[in-house]
Amino acid sequence: MKELREIAERNIRELLDLALKIFHKDRELARRYVDMAFRIAMKTRTRIPKEYKRLVCRKCRNLLIPGVNCRVRLQPRREPHVVVTCLNCGRIVRYLIKRRRKSSMEPLTETKS
Ligand SMILES: [Zn+2]
Structure with missing residues (x-):
């Protein structure tokens, strides 16, 4: 179970990193990555890493980029x-x-x- 969470956390980080990278090109895709990351988090009961938490709106699951959205x-x-x-x-x-x-x-x- 612990191992599963470690994998989940790694996947969550990767998805959120990807979302950040792609945000300026394709916001909808970025939002989908964020959505996937949150779904993994919920399914596996893994927490969203602290450093990413504030980057995401938990209501609409968009990345929050100052000056943009x-x-x-x-x-x-x-x-x-x-x-x-x-x-x-x-x-x-x-x-x-x-x-x-x-x-x-x-x-x-x-x-x-
Ligand atoms: Zn929002």
Whole structure:
């Protein structure tokens, strides 16, 4: 079972890498790769690797490329956070920015639109 998940994770990474590479040429194909990656993840109960999680809109399963199909806003007031809006489906995701630690951007809230 552990082995299966390792294979699944490798496949997920490969699919998402491929999606990123092909995005500028063929967005629909990229979306299909993302969809496949998510399906593998669900079927095998494997988590989407952290570094990819934020690149994908979990509602419409499009890659989120700043300046292309998502809007990224920094909110410096109070708790500094980043607001990412998917321009395909309007989903808004907020991430807290914690200083110092590098990989410390955790999802704060996910707001349904
Ligand atoms: Zn979306």
